[in-house]
Amino acid sequence: MADAVDVAGIVAWMNGFQRRVHLEVTYLTDLDSAIGDGDHGVNMDRGMAAVVAALGPAVANGSVLTVGAALHMVGMTLVSTVGGAAGPLYGTMFLRMADGLAETVQLDTDGLTDAFARGLEGLRARGRALAGDKTMIDALTPAVDAMRTAATEGATLAPALAAAAQAAEAGRDATAPMLARKGRASYLGERTIGHIDPGSGSMAFLVAAAREAFGA
């Protein structure tokens, strides 16, 4: 496949993420029930169903032509349909990824890495959270670092995203021993230790879906 991400690639990525979230609703909900309010799986499933319903047709009928427009549509749809904390967080991430890409039809490894890095900045700002607070940031941060390293070494999309997906999963697993400092989980304090953060769980699926869509 061409070593670049275009609108069709964004559609494939979102379709893959939606399928994964839908298959894993119970897993995400179980993670959230342990330390939150138990609705992360259901909320993400509802939001991604709305994204898939909106994005594919918009690309097919030519009303969404650029990578930026596609990412923007994903962000706005998630903001309007997910609710809770995950809606604003994932919504902000995609809206920030779309920044500056309104005219862009193809993203290379560097471009995609920059987009993920902007998304991560957006998450930090919206959630006022840092690495180590036991949030989705703990899965995305190592993924962006791994992509950046690969991109600097001249890697194509496939190896860069393979490294990113592996790093996101390791980052997700590393949230288990952390003490939650943000969100509803923070009310439980020490009782959060030993549980994986649900947001880091869905984030690892998002990066894995990117590997499958762009890195094959």
Next chain:
Amino acid sequence: MKKLINTPAKLVSESLAGLAAAHREIVLNDELNVVYRAGGPRPGKVGVVCGGGSGHEPAHAGFVGMGMLDAAACGEIFTSPVPDQLVEATNRANGGAGVVQIVKNYTGDIMNFEMAREIAQASGDIEIETVVVDDDVAVEDSLYTAGRRGVGLTVIVEKLVGAAAESGMSLREVTQVGRAAVSEGRSVGLALTPVTTPASGKPMFDLEEDKIEFGVGIHGEPGRERRDFAPAAELAEALAGPILADLPFGPGEEVIALVNGMGATPLIELYVMNAELARVLAGRRIEPVRTLVGNYMTSLDMAGVSFTLLRATPQRLALWDAPVVTPSLRWGA
């Protein structure tokens, strides 16, 4: 589970339709589940908006009307409204003098209100201020948590801020009324039974017959600790204690008090708890000069009670006594 519902997915919109059918002073946008004052915003008056998950009725839609809220956005059960709903509420409340958003301190609510503020300000010339209510002393407030939850004090803040806006104060003054009240008001609650959400159909936690959940929230989340059930007098002491310890109420102080039911506790028991609260306060030489007793910030079908105490000042008493005409709070008009 026996509930007077048709289907859980339509519970919020069908309940709001019933509220609107009963009250001519409010109008329902039934696509976005936003309730606003009939007649629209008054030009030159600061708009007052609240929003939050549903399941806390009459909060917040029941407090829309003259002297209180201009609009309320109603999310799904125990889920923050999304920015689209909050933008609609903000626009409905905008009379050109700015809008105050009253937000209960939960991560989702904070973020959705923040995005709504950005969207509303990007699409129009509107000044927006925020009052975050975080009064629950059961939650530790530190750099390492999301901070205290917003609970019963929210009702009092809505009344005071709404009256301040109605009186013609500026956006800055109205906001200051709200923030000052938040700094001098505290709450804590307890549950006798768990809550059952219509979607799950099951109690959210198990509570033995001889136990209470102390320091409980309003979303079915567990409280600070499980304690032995006890007579009303002891439970009232236990609730008043951490509030009085957290705020420097001294002898001779006057307070506005809210004895709030969680949804399934009858008024006869709430008045017993108020008698006990009055006794506890008298022992500290603190006088509750205004007291509201009833189910105002509820948690669906949970049985239980919360106490809220706010320092009374001459300005707060005047704002509290000012006329209000809403579905669930009305006096003086």
